[in-house]
Amino acid sequence: MALIGPAFGSFALLAALGVVLGRHAAGRWLVYGGSLLACLLLLATGIGALDAPPETLVLPVGLPWTGAHLRLDPLSGAFLALIGIGGAGASLFAVGYGRDEHAPQRVLPFYPAFLAGMTLVVLADDAFSFLFAWELMSLASWALVMADHRPDATARAGYVYLLMATFSGMTLLLAFGLLAGTGGGYAFAQMRAAQPAPFIAGLAFALALIGTGAKAGLVPLQVWLPLAHPAAPSHVSALMSGVMTKVAIYGFLRIVLDLLGAAAWWQAVVVLALGGITAVFGVLQAVMERDLKRLLACSTIENVGIVFVAIGLAMAFRANGIAGGAALALTAALFHCLNHTLFKSLLFQVSGAVLVATGTRDLERLGGLIHRLPVTAIAALVGCAAIAALPPLNGFASEWLIFQAVLLRPDLPQWGLKLMLPVDGALLALAAALAAACFVRAYGIVFLGRPRSEAAAVAQEVDPVSRAAMLIFAALCALAGLFPGVVIDALAPVVQPFAGGRMPVQLGEDWLTVVPVDAARGTYNGLLVGVFILGSAALAAAAVHRLGSRAVRRGPAWDCGFPDPRPITQYGGDSFAQPLRRVFGSVVFQTQEQVDMPRPGEMRAAAIVKSIRDPVWDLLYVPLGGFVARLSDRMNGLQFLTIRRYLGFVFAMLIVLLLALTVTQ
Amino acid sequence: MHGLSFDIAHMLAGSLVLVSFLMLYQVRLTALLHVLALHALVLAASVAWQAHIQDAPHLYVTAAMALGFKALLIPWALRRIVFRLGIHREIETVGGIGLTMLGGMALVALSLQVMLPVTAMSDPVAREDIALALSVVLIGLLMMVTRRNAVSQVVGFLSLENGIILAATGARGMPLVVEISVAFSVLIAFIVVGIFLFRIRERFDTVDVGALDEVRGGRA
The missing domain is CATH 1.20.5 (Single alpha-helices involved in coiled-coils or other helix-helix interfaces)
Known part of the structure; x- marks a missing residue:
């Protein structure tokens, strides 16, 4: 708690500096460098709080007779650390990336304010401070979305975002009003102690789900997300997608698991259903998207859905008193939050690097960047493999845990849960497979093949600071995947009070094996899988070179006997997505394709027109x-x-x- | 002595309500202004009595102001305006006097019903006063709603304000500065309204507020 004061002080100072020095290069270095240090402070504080008793602090500001209550318990600590990691990564990347900003004076003042708002949300311990911080976070991020305000799309994105943020704030206000009851106990401690009637508790749960779900991007409240997240500068997109959605999830956990206390089983069914639908809907949108940053934003919706499924599982187990299952599901949810922060930050940094290098985010104008941006390409490959949940990276570890939780007890007593669990398992499996397809497509179209535009052909690798940021995050993705036991053990004290139990201690297992429940029910060893993959790949490469030729040759790609050299003849993003668009899109999105053939004698080219409805x-x-x-x-x-x-x-x-x-x- | 002082305070406040009722059915403007003067006179008497029984000399100032401004100056000025506008012979069409009176009675019943339980704990003199003051305020509002002539609306507003003063003096410990500022704001409102009356008259040859709505293209 001692480091929180300096962190807030530096955020305020940096915001002021951003106003004064907005147009100078020094302003960029100071603001982003300072934010980096402050975020590292937050990270240290958060990790320190994971295994410590809750600390509280009452400040004499805020609502009269209530004051501003702050509290740092393990749950806040986990999300504080997450803000620290995401914020530090975005700040480091921005030190280099910010050089290409059109109007830095419109970004620099709001960037520290955004970080401060998110930090305050996870620390708030009364409704007034929470809502104040929530609105600060919304408004600062809105200002950042509007940083490049000239395109019409940005203005629309900003408008829709502002509407949704207001709506979310209003529903949370009502939810807190219900929780406070007629006595008006706005401190969280009073809400925890209160025992609301089942009807009131159900209503408060619904309002909290709507309010936080609107911020996190839960279907059907996700419409603003693919508009607003890509409109912001890339490092801010990384923060919004990687960190702000997690802060929204924190809000849901805080209200539903902590303040409301014991949940009814139907609430778990609602969360499970919405989470499953969100996961599939988000990834279907992502797989058809042409804009790289919008694709990433849609994939954020998918990951939020996965986290909500895990939270729903935890609620279902908790309602039935299965402590081990609840601990497993909740740990998986938090672990996936961390993983999503890591790889989504990385991928948005990659999109920023691609944007700087080529000036476009349109998949149909990129291609072949692996030759021009080799470092970015490696980082992107790690990020894509992680988000596609390929072992031994971190995405696989957390999604595997979630599947373990789904398969743990298919025989819950309530009929709703009995029906819901297999459906959710199927939806998650579908989402995971589609996510893999989505990121194979994204990586293949952007980095492989031949350049589809002049800008992509002459792209230059980005500056060293940005490259370092991307490589650090790629390394973090690999580390979290190779040593998931460390993270699981660190999350145990966070999960303990809400699940009533914890997962087995992982660090005692041989060879760093992850054991979700007991060794008879399945284990996973990221390190062994990683070693095996590396070893077999090295062996295969050695064999190929040994038995074949040692020389590395570059030759023209085989043209299938169709000697048209133009890049348009190669596989494109739309052609890659076509099978999925036809199978799923025709039902969900009413996609239609029409071939527009010129009449005989007309000189124009034929065109294929596709339409997608949301x-x-x-x-x-x-x-x-x-x-x-x-x-x-x-x-x-x-x-x-x-x-x-x-x-x-x-x-x-x-x-x-x-x-x-x-x-x- | 307590019983007597209570009865007199009650009687004066009740008379104020009665005079409010008198106002409701005055169709001639000059007569309405006379009743307004009477209203303010009763108010001044009531405030003076409050000053006497509460032993609060500053309330005498309030009473004097009520007498000077509200009972003499404002009715006189309004009378001059009415004469200069040449509308002193006009008869205002007040729709359904009986109905309005019934409405006024319902309002008095309502305010007694609201106020007496709420103020159960307080001083009985203040209690009755506040209930009656609320009736005066509500009847003043009713008058503003039912009248079409701008002058009568001003009169309704002034009687409403009298009700507020009655409530304020009934409660002990009301500082003088509040009363003075209220009195001044009313005076300024009166001046502004007076100027507007002439402006309206210049433009539209009438002080019927319906003319304003026609100009604005309203859907009255």
Whole structure:
């Protein structure tokens, strides 16, 4: 807790520096360098708090008679460390990347404020501080999304984001209002002690799920995410996707597991269903996306869905008193949060590097970058393999744990859970397979093949600081995958109070094997798998070179007997996605392809036109928007009444309120 | 002595409600202004009595201000305005006097019903006063809603303000500065309204507020 003060102080100082020195190169170095140090402080504090008793602090600011309560317990510590890692990575990358910023004065002041807002959310211990920090985080990130405000798409993204952020804040406000009850106990300690009626608790749960789900990107509240995350500068996108969604998940965990206490089993069913749908929906969108950063944002939706499935499992086990299962599922959820922060930060950094090198994010204009950006390509390969859940990287470790939790007890007593668990297992498996396809496509189209545009052909490798940031994150992805036991053991004290138990101690196992429940039910050893993969690959390479030729030759790619040298003849992003688009897209997204053939004698080229509709947008937001528009048309008449009618309204309202007072007292 | 002082305070506040009722059915502007002066006079008497029984000399200042400004100055000025506008012979169409009176009675019942349980703990004199003051305020609002003539709306507003003063003086320990500032704000509101009345008249040849709405293209 001692390091929190300096961290906040430096965030405030850096934001002020960002205002003053926004246009200077020194401002970039100071703000990002300072943020890096402050984030490392947060990381140290967070790791230190994992295994320590909760510390509290009451500041004499904020709501009268409540003050600002701060609390650092293991759960806050875990997410504080996560903010520290993600923030440090984004800051380090930005030291180099920020040089190519169009308008740094529009980014620098808000960047430390955004970090401070997220930090305060995980530390807040009363509703007022929590909501204040939540709004600070939303507003600062909104300002960062609007940093490059000229494209129309950005303005729309900012508008939709602001609407969703306001909506999320409102629902959380109502949820806290219900939790505080009529006594008005706004400190979390009072909410923990209170025992709300089942109906009130259910309502508060629904509001919390909507409020935090809107921020995390849960279907059907995810529409803003693929618009807003890519619109921000890439290091901010990394923070928004990698860290802010985790802060939203923290909010859900804090309210549902901690403040509400024991959950009913139907709540677990709701979370499981939404999580499964979100995972598949997000990855289907990602696999069809043409824009690299939007693809990453859609994949964030998928990963949020996976985390919510794990949380739902933990809630289901907890409702049935299965402590081991709850601990396994919750550990898996937190582990996947960490992993997603690592590889999504890495991949957004890669997208930033590609953007700097080529000036475009359109997959159909990239290609062949492995020759031009070799370091970025290696980092990207690690990130893509990790997010596609390939062993021995970290994505596999956490998703494997989640599958272990799904398979643990298919025989829960409630019919809803009995039906839901196999469905969720199937949805997760589908999402994992599609994610692999998605990132094979992303990596293959961007880095392999021949360049599809002039800009991609002459791209230059990015600056050394950015490269270092990417390599560090690639190394972290590999480390977390090779030694998952370390992370699992570190998370045990976080999980303990909520699950009522913990996973078996991993560091005592031979060869760093991960044992989710007991050795008879399946184990995983990342290190052995890694050694085996490396060894067999080295052996195969040696054999090929030994038995074949030692020389490395470069020759023209085989052209299938079709000697058209233009890059457009090679496989593209859309062609790669076509089978999936036809199988899944025609049902979910109503995708249609039409061949636009020129008539005989016409000189233009033929074209294939594809259309994709977003069902969530069409079925939920368009009718909702129409309803609001019609309602405001009706209400518009209220602006043109006579003075007497206005007075009459005031009078009538006064009478109604007085009558209500008479009736209720 | 306590019983008597209580009865007199109660009687004066009750008279204020009665005069409010008188206002509701005055269709001639000059008569309405006379009733307004009477309203302020009763208020001044009531405040003076409060000053006497609470032993609070600063309330005499309030009473004097009520007498000077509200009972004499403002009715006189409004009367001049009405004469200069030449509308002193006009008869205002007040829709359904009986209905309005019934509404006023319902309002008095409502305010008694609201206020008496709420203030159960406080001083009985203040209790009755506040309940009656709320009726005066509500009747003033009712008058503003039912009248079409701008002058009558001003009168309704002034009677409403009298109700507020009554409530304020009924409660012990009300600082003088609050009353003075309220009095001044009313005076300024009166001046502004007076100027507007002339402006409206210049433009539209009437002080019927319906004319304003026609100009604005409203859907009245």
